[in-house]
């Protein structure tokens with residue numbers, strides 16, 4: 032995330048540029064098929080045509096309310112119109128059953144359903160058609176027949192501009208793509224545009240790299256070199272490669288960027304062009320994380336996420352593992368790939384501990400509860416430090432602690448690596464889903480031959496303080512708390528989805544409160560400049576005693592300009608440091624730990 036080729040590939044699949052409605056109509060096989068027309072990129076409008084094979088006389092079509100990202104997004108808000116007809120072109124009755132489901136009457140000989148949908152959500156979770164390109168999370172635009180979600184299907188694109196190509200992990204057949212069922216279809220993002228494609232082979236597999244960005248903003252050789260290291264580290268760590276071809280989709284937008292989204296045979300990743308110019312670190316971190324997800328969450332999958340319910344939330348207590356421990360392994364992959372060194376790793380560990388310890392909610396919300404509440408994460412009020420923790424943050428730390436616990440209990444014979452490999456062999460490879468935290472516990476207890484009740488009860492299901500030194504001491508490390516005095520503006524602001532910046536918390540008794548700032552106020556300007564990406568930095572440049580000027584608006588109090596003096600407060604940071612005396616044993620354990628490997632042949636590793 033070695034040496035490789037960068038070639039403009041010649042075997043792009045170029046789909047039919049124009050598909051006449053009548054011709055396509057008569058040629059449709061008696062199979063569920065979708066045609067997506069890109070005729071109107073200026074208006075971000077896509078026309079979808081679903082051909083239903085013969086079946087029952089009433090069919091229901093559902094558009095998902097969410098996909099992949101654990102947030103209800105109600106994609107049907109973007110539908111402009113929907114209609115249906117029979118094969119002779121006679122209109123069929125369409126009845127809306129709820130905001131995301133429609134019933135079509137008279138479908139026994141088959142039918143055609145057409146609708147128009149607005150797609151302008153950029154980023155790896157979204158769907159967008161613009162004059163520049165199309166990137167499609169297909170669940171955002173394609174309805175499924177409720178009685179045929181498992182049926183094989185065909186997907187075509189029409190009105191594709193002449194110089195655009197299609198890239199997707201879906202299998203191609205002639206001028207179309209096929210999927211064995213709807214779930215596979217919507218786990219397969221599609222990029223259509225004038226992108227740059229490179230490819231390389233590693234560990235016996237083929238990798239495609241699709242980059243849609245300004246060529247001035249990135250160095251493709253450097254990215255491919257990092258990808259080689261990441262995929263070979265991850266594959267060797269798992270001792271498994273459950274795919275022949277894997278596709279990386281990258282976008283490097285100017286301005287804010289949305290992160291990454293995992294899929295079984297691909298990942299879509301956005302990194303801001305500015306970030307990328309400074310270093311590859313963000314790109315390699317996100318890539319290692321998303322790539323490892325092809326095992327953890329896509330194949331090693333909690334039962335609570337299956338079957339996917341596209342009509343409502345799939346509540347799961349396992350995201351601390353599926354997301355958090357994916358971040359833990361992201362660290363091991365980077366270390367093994369030589370993309371991160373011990374110093375950098377321990378610095379990051381200190382930052383993660385700081386993030387958790389600074390959030391008062393670490394004493395009230397468990398890692399499992401945080402997983403369950405993932406669906407609230409789009410809301411700024413929920414993200415306040417005294418309301419919630421992050422299952423990414425605590426889950427990553429729990430993965431690190433679990434690794435050390437398993438090493439100790441097994442006297443170095445097993446580690447988190449053996450836990451993941453056991454889960455891969457006994458759940459994923461056997462087509463079974465695991466029983467959330469209990470499934471993780473089962474695997475960890477089997478590979479360590481020990482009872483891990485206290486770890487799971489106290490730290491996963493519970494909110495006990497984690498005694499960092501007890502665990503880190505085994506590898507010769509300790510955590511040091513440093514108290515510093517920092518400027519304090521007296522409030523927290525955040526953004527709901529892509530909405531305006533709003534005040535999420537005002538410190539009681541603060542100057543901000545006395546000046547009249549209220550929770551819920553929309554921040555219009557900060558220091559005379561419109562609220563935006565730079566506001567955070569502008570705020571961080573202020574020192575205690577400086578005056579902050581904020582223009583806000585609220586429904587009750589209208590628009591007003593508030594001023595107050597920045598005060599200061601004590602803030603605790605945590606750093607991970609060597610013990611005063613690191614023993615030979617501790618040092619040996621640390622070396623194995625930082626490779627993410629067990630330490631066969633070593634015994635009696637429990638004490639510090």
Ligand SMILES: [Zn+2]
Nearest residue numbers: 320324354357
């Ligand atoms: Zn993730």
